[in-house]
Amino acid sequence: MAQALTSWRAVADEVLARIRRRDWAPGDLIPNEVDLAGEMGCARTTVNRALRHLAEAGYLERRRKAGTCVALNPVRRATLRIPVIREEVEARGAHYDHALILREEGTPPLAVRSLLHLPPDRRLLHVVALHLADGAPYAHEDRWVDTETVPDFAALDLSQQSANAWLVQNVPYTRGALALSAMAADPETAEALGCAPGAALFTLERTTWKAALPITWVRLAYPPGHRLTTDL
Amino acid sequence: MAQALTSWRAVADEVLARIRRRDWAPGDLIPNEVDLAGEMGCARTTVNRALRHLAEAGYLERRRKAGTCVALNPVRRATLRIPVIREEVEARGAHYDHALILREEGTPPLAVRSLLHLPPDRRLLHVVALHLADGAPYAHEDRWVDTETVPDFAALDLSQQSANAWLVQNVPYTRGALALSAMAADPETAEALGCAPGAALFTLERTTWKAALPITWVRLAYPPGHRLTTDL
DNA sequence: ATCTGTAATATGTATGCACATAATATCTCT
């Protein structure tokens, strides 16, 4: 070994370099931790930390006894920042504001009912709002809240704070699902966002439960051109 | 302590339970590692492992000397599986196939040029293909490849294997960017996917570099209704 | 030949210890 690699980051870098250099090709079994530790001149703990990190990042696949091999598909996952709209807007140096468009009890559409596992006659609170950046439409929010699970929500003054802000602060969820998709702008959404009806909108849907009880379903629709980005 | 929590998972579970129970509310500083280790009846290393895990998952924020506090926003990130189309299709039990629609040298549009940091006159290889699941359109792929960075690509028989499969196997990248968005179907894409022109398509764009050299830009467009999902 | 129990082995985890590092708090000098 030319130089002892004694920090787990250095070890991880070296292993990643070998993968990129194809010293170790996808699918290959790489040396075991003890051997690597010997080669690198550090403790097995350090190698373990490095390899665990690379496995979490998706570069390696590890199985007890079988060993560690280079992942066949270098990147099969990405972590993306889920926008917290107010922060997102303010991070751009813009002034955040939101406007309540609708707030009434009603029967949610089938798609929402089935996602939340609700009976057909169950009534929820329907909230529609528009998020603004410097006065311009930033995102359109369509939300259904189960006021049986979250009774305090009914009394909330939504002109003061956004539904999302209140919910994340006050109702910890135990399970959630996220779906990214696209939708054609319906007339109401188009008007709110100031785009043409039928325009292609990027959407982000989130459903949350507290144990088995549904809390809320929310869909954010962004104006045409909006992109959610991340590094790989 | 009722019961010594001696595995990092148990410690993590306990800490998460306290956060959910609001013993520790968002923004609160939680006890330091030494104290927690004392309370839980385990080594500081174990607590460290647990807290590090929760911080990576986004539940905690940690700063040296300042301490560890409960994240203000429980989930601000999600890891999502990036589809490897062939696998995705076959995982559904469908037969995968792909069809080459176009393959010719040309000047990429401005958006692609600027993403890849290329001069205006630079010519790239343009490849358009359709991914099929049981013969039905599954995703439309629009790709530009820099054949100066990847000379071997020019000689590739794209009817045999997909551009993506070859690239991930043969050209390790050092940097990549991912963007999720929506677009209105242009006539060619609409025809390939069998949807109406102007329909809202969910798109996934990936750009990759090898050091400072651009490798490829690719955009996958999915038929209306397609959703990319993940748990929170 | 197939099934089954057992040994071998690579990774996974827990611990005590030491020292590194970042960031805040405090003290000192002007």
Add this chain to the structure above:
DNA sequence: AGAGATATTATGTGCATACATATTACAGAT
């Protein structure tokens, strides 16, 4: 009071060691 040096402190990391656990490989039984 303000600037800058210094102490303090919580997390970050490395190491040696021991034991746990999942899986494979192999040997022996049927």
